[in-house]
Amino acid sequence: MTTTAIELVDVNKWFGDFHVLKDINLTVQTGEKVVICGPSGSGKSTVVRCVNRLEEHQKGTIRLDGRELTNDPRSIASIQGEVGMVFQQFNLFPHLSVLDNLTLGPTKARGLTRTEAETRAREYLERVRIPDQADKMPGQLSGGQQQRVAIARSLCMEPKVLLFDEPTSALDPEMISEVLDVMVELAQDGMTMVVVTHEMGFARKVADKMVFMDEGEIVEQSPPEQFFANPETERCRKFLSQILQH
């Protein structure tokens, strides 16, 4: 039996007068991998940021594990840490060592002891294949390594869902695959993932569902085979032909 991890029902959001999300409906099952793509400014980031409460939506319902997200600070606190997020710009804490970046959340928000948190941190550093960088500062690492640290930092919170907002867009081309490889492994291990990306190779490999957004709407939602073989809408077809050319 599958359970629903994330459910968005008729979600609407405005930035001032600007209607950035229009009637978004999206369901993510536990263990499912959803890839969101679409042109710049279409609202992809805003959707994932609403899911982990970095942004508030104004209309509609978002449920995580069946619990509705409200603006009650306690509800916000309870989901943050359960929903991990990997940012385009990594957002590592530059003043803390790699190890301290990883143990901060578990020790302060989860109440783990330093030793427990360190054991866990080293485990996940192993998983993202940089066990030997634990004592470096983030600034001493390459972009690809930093992003993998950021993924490990999210994993240390043992989240139910992991959100990725263009995790490879800020990387030099030669470093993209090392990050994608780690993400593919995560996907194979059964992590529930929502990934905003234009890496269509990755999408073909792991996605259970493709979502195409344009101008604040979900224009198309379908399994990857169908999505890539024959997109329903002209807008989606055009977008795909543009990014697949590269």
Next chain:
Amino acid sequence: MKKFIFPLALLTLLAGCSGNGTWGWYVIDPTTKSGWTNIQFLISGMWSTILISVIAAAISIVLGLVVALPGQSAKRGWRIVNRIYVEFIRSIPLLPMLFWVFYGLPIIFKSMGLDIPIDPFWGAIITLAISDSAFTAEIYRSGIQSIAKGQKEAAQTIGLNYAQTMRYVILPQAIRCILPPLANQFIYIVKMSAFASVIGMQELTRRANELVVTEYRPLELYSFLILEYLILVLIISAGVRWLERKMGSDERM
């Protein structure tokens, strides 16, 4: 042109020494007994000036943070509290505030049934600290705002609450932008502490004033007073520059 001003000023002073009646340096001539006593009397105010300034600065550093944090809140109400405090305190000149604290506040305390006397020492400290805290708060604000939004968001997504985010993520990074201007603010406090003399605090300015009354030598005594502040401030400035270098060269980040 600039490099002539200092020797010129020095020359004027020295010319004065030659005794046409304008200058009477005897009043602080360390080779005479009375002159030496006067110097000791003047310098003895240094301790109070430093103590007042240091305690006021310490309070202001804490108070400024307490004022600055609501200014960063997502809730508009808290931000308004911060703005009102900062704008209000910044607009009050130090001297009226000093009078209000020293002469007015005890009356309020008494009306509340509290017997809290305010002596010149604490009156000066409270006033300086409150007055300075509005500036300190603004220094914290710009320091906190210099840290990219992504840092706060990353902290949120690993479950840190507001206080933890500030304590472990934002402030440790903001401190390099905060510390140098904060140290500069200390110079402001030292200079403003001179106002404490009017409520009877025995610090540098008060000592000079008292001696002027008995010796009738304002020119020499106030020159000496200015020199005392100058030396004090120059020492602190050197400390600030050292701090700035240290902050700037810490390339670990």
